[in-house]
Amino acid sequence: MGKRISFWFEFASTYSYLSAMRIERAAEALGVSVDWEPFLLGPIFAAQGWTSSPFNLYPAKGRYMWRDMERLCARQGLPLTRPDPFPQNGLPAARLALVAREMGHIAPFVRAVYGAQFGRGLVISDPHVLASCWAEAGLPPEAMERAKAPEIKAALFAQGERAAALDLFGAPSFVVGEELFWGDDRLDQALALAAQS
Amino acid sequence: MGKRISFWFEFASTYSYLSAMRIERAAEALGVSVDWEPFLLGPIFAAQGWTSSPFNLYPAKGRYMWRDMERLCARQGLPLTRPDPFPQNGLPAARLALVAREMGHIAPFVRAVYGAQFGRGLVISDPHVLASCWAEAGLPPEAMERAKAPEIKAALFAQGERAAALDLFGAPSFVVGEELFWGDDRLDQALALAAQS
Numbered sequence: 001m002g003k004r005i006s007f008w009f010e011f012a013s014t015y016s017y018l019s020a021m022r023i024e025r026a027a028e029a030l031g032v033s034v035d036w037e038p039f040l041l042g043p044i045f046a047a048q049g050w051t052s053s054p055f056n057l058y059p060a061k062g063r064y065m066w067r068d069m070e071r072l073c074a075r076q077g078l079p080l081t082r083p084d085p086f087p088q089n090g091l092p093a094a095r096l097a098l099v100a101r102e103m104g105h106i107a108p109f110v111r112a113v114y115g116a117q118f119g120r121g122l123v124i125s126d127p128h129v130l131a132s133c134w135a136e137a138g139l140p141p142e143a144m145e146r147a148k149a150p151e152i153k154a155a156l157f158a159q160g161e162r163a164a165a166l167d168l169f170g171a172p173s174f175v176v177g178e179e180l181f182w183g184d185d186r187l188d189q190a191l192a193l194a195a196q197s
Numbered sequence: 198m199g200k201r202i203s204f205w206f207e208f209a210s211t212y213s214y215l216s217a218m219r220i221e222r223a224a225e226a227l228g229v230s231v232d233w234e235p236f237l238l239g240p241i242f243a244a245q246g247w248t249s250s251p252f253n254l255y256p257a258k259g260r261y262m263w264r265d266m267e268r269l270c271a272r273q274g275l276p277l278t279r280p281d282p283f284p285q286n287g288l289p290a291a292r293l294a295l296v297a298r299e300m301g302h303i304a305p306f307v308r309a310v311y312g313a314q315f316g317r318g319l320v321i322s323d324p325h326v327l328a329s330c331w332a333e334a335g336l337p338p339e340a341m342e343r344a345k346a347p348e349i350k351a352a353l354f355a356q357g358e359r360a361a362a363l364d365l366f367g368a369p370s371f372v373v374g375e376e377l378f379w380g381d382d383r384l385d386q387a388l389a390l391a392a393q394s
Binding site for chain 2: 168
């Protein structure tokens with residue numbers, strides 16, 4: 001197994017953008033391998049009675065989140081553009097991410113989608129946007145079709161069941177052994193634990 | 198005015214404990230003065246439809262928070278005992294904190310209350326517990342009576358109005374100039390900004 005960290009992300013999640021853009025390099029520097037785990041927060045939020053992002057349901061928290069993201073993106077040297085609408089529908093991107101994972105090439109696709117959405121404010125349920133992210137990741141166009149296969153739909157559903165079994169309630173989340181860490185703020189602590197294991 | 202940070206805390210808040218125990222030393226090291234601002238989260242939570250702590254309303258989040266606190270307290274060398282019930286009623290402690298602030302001695306009292314509650318698991322609405330925190334802070338017992346004065350009740354109510362005007366939605370929160378920071382995770386970033394100002 002070696003030193004590993006599981007990175008659970010939802011494409012619509014702003015703070016997952018921060019982690020997605022830095023986890024691979026940070027993990028590599030510590031000799032840690034990353035398991036990329038896309039999942040959907042919608043069903044988890046719905047189960048706790050939320051019909052939208054908490055950042056929309058609780059406006060003061062939402063206003064704060066965008067200002068916090070501006071500051072954090074500036075520190076990390078990342079562009080930030082607020083996508084409209086927010087949150088976006090991450091379902092098609094999540095299915096494609098599972099196809100990219102089968103092909104051993106998930107990380108560049110995930111970064112391309114986050115960059116399109118939060119770097120440039122593009123709509124990531126738009127097939128044209130997704131096709132250009134796919135190309136940016138160096139993946140062959142004909143492989144995109146597989147996102148519609150029943151196995152891929154089932155695989156994304158299974159991700160949701162694994163997420164619930166892990167007691168995840170938000171994104172990004174990191175799992176190292178039995179330990180759960182929530183939020184980009186805990187990435188370094190999670191990686192430090194993985195590096196020791 | 199000089200370099201200043203406002204530290205907004207609610208006694209029932211677990212993550213405020215972490216900040217309360219380290220802010221004064223960390224600020225001093227940067228030449229920053231701390232304005233201690235007690236307030237009650239209850240009315241703010243009620244306004245967003247919450248009838249208890251989000252850590253009780255959302256059980257997965259609550260389980261995570263306690264594990265996260267265990268890890269963070271261990272790193273900071275702080276004891277942690279889960280008080281029962283949780284959250285506690287922080288109202289009498291908040292009024293006393295305003296009295297202690299009038300007397301120019303709020304920080305030691307605030308630390309004593311957090312230590313009693315989260316270090317030793319004591320009930321901070323218990324007058325005996327509060328009296329011993331008051332004594333621990335070196336304050337004269339007869340001054341405790343003033344917590345019942347109408348001016349102090351009004352002052353705590355005014356704190357709530359200031360908190361709402363600042364768009365606060367959780368604790369701890371830090372205000373430096375026009376910038377709001379939420380959570381113990383942002384204390385260092387807030388202090389760094391205060392130190393530059």
